[in-house]
Amino acid sequence: MEELVKRAVELGFSHAGMLDVSTLELRSEVRDMCREDKCNCFGKCWTCPPACGNLEDNARIVSRYKSGLIVQTTGEMEDDFDYESMLDADKRQRRAFASFRRELAIEYPNLLALGNGSCQACAVCAYPEPCRNPGSAISSMEAFGLIVSDVCAKNGLGYYYGPRTITYTGCYLLL
Secondary structure, three states, rough: HHHHHHHHHHHOOOOEEEEEEEHHHOOOOHHHHHHOOOOOOOOOOOOOOOOOOHHHHHHHHHHOOEEEEOOOOOOEOOOOOOOOHHHHHHHHHHHHHHHHHHHHHHHHHOOOEOOOOOOOOOOOOOOOOOOOOOOOOEOOOOOOOOOOHHHHOOOOOOOOOOEEEEEEEEEEOOO
């Protein structure tokens, strides 16, 4: 696992650490936030609730995994409303996340990748029609019911890296 952490950082993630799968708590209050539909994806995307499965189904899926890896990209912002820097950090996280997913899938073909934000494998999700890119689609950690800051804290990884920073987090669960 230490080698995977090293490879993640070499690939371009700002931070990476091992993930103890037993620390993952899928919480209904996260799903309640999803139902509020502030991101405009609830019921409109295969990788978001309710299409990504209920908490019980997701808990069964997560319980199959033995280990994991948390990866993060942190960006510096000129001010608290530096949207351009936020988008840049998000783009870097998504690009590195997808690349590392492809690399890890060679060694761990049944990995579960949980990213940040809604899936962007397609410009517009086909939902409710069949997913056009099931091999590239990625649910978010929140869609699975995880509080990202809790996952980081329970696994010894930071979540907040200081004023005028933005951090995007994803994880890979491995068999």
